[in-house]
Each structure stands twice: as C-alpha cells, then as structure tokens.
Amino acid sequence: MSTVVAQPEVLAASARELQAITAGMQAGNAAAAAPTTQVTPAGADMVSILTAVNFAAHAELYQAVGARAVAMQEMLGAVLNISAGSYEMTEAANAAAVA
Numbered sequence: 001m002s003t004v005v006a007q008p009e010v011l012a013a014s015a016r017e018l019q020a021i022t023a024g025m026q027a028g029n030a031a032a033a034a035p036t037t038q039v040t041p042a043g044a045d046m047v048s049i050l051t052a053v054n055f056a057a058h059a060e061l062y063q064a065v066g067a068r069a070v071a072m073q074e075m076l077g078a079v080l081n082i083s084a085g086s087y088e089m090t091e092a093a094n095a096a097a098v099a
Helices: 008-037 046-098
Strands: none
Touching: 008 046
C-alpha cells in the first residue's frame, strides 16, 4: 500500500504564486505585443522590409506560444487549487472517522 503525504496549505500557496507569475507573463506579453509585431522597416529597400516582416512573424509566433503557455499555467493553478481542496476534505473526513 502506498502512502501519500500532502499539505493542502502548501498546494494552495503554490497555486497563488503561480497565478501571480501567470499574471506577470500576461502583462509582459501584452506589453511586448505591439512593439514587436508592428516593426517598422529601417529603410525603403527590400531587405529592410523583409527583415521587418520576418521579425513581426516571429513576434506573432511568440505571442501564440506565450498564450498557450499562459493557458497551461492557468490550468495548472486550477488543478493545484482543486487538489488542495480535495486533500483538505479528505483529511477532515479521516479525522472525523477516527474521532
């Protein structure tokens, strides 16, 4: 038989910290969106234009990947919160059964 040891308060604290990190990532991504996706070409020549388009394409790809990362972090935070509540209810039920 395996034994699981969990501290619900630590799980809940971790979820709160992850939410703060996620909010910071969202703010950083939002702040970087316009300056990186709307790159002005350095000159009127074709190389400058293509370079600006290339940088903008990379920035758009980063924004898409960043949005997925934020979504995954939000899901992880939700799982941590649910797990904390589940462990807390289980501990309370076990304590009531023993008492």
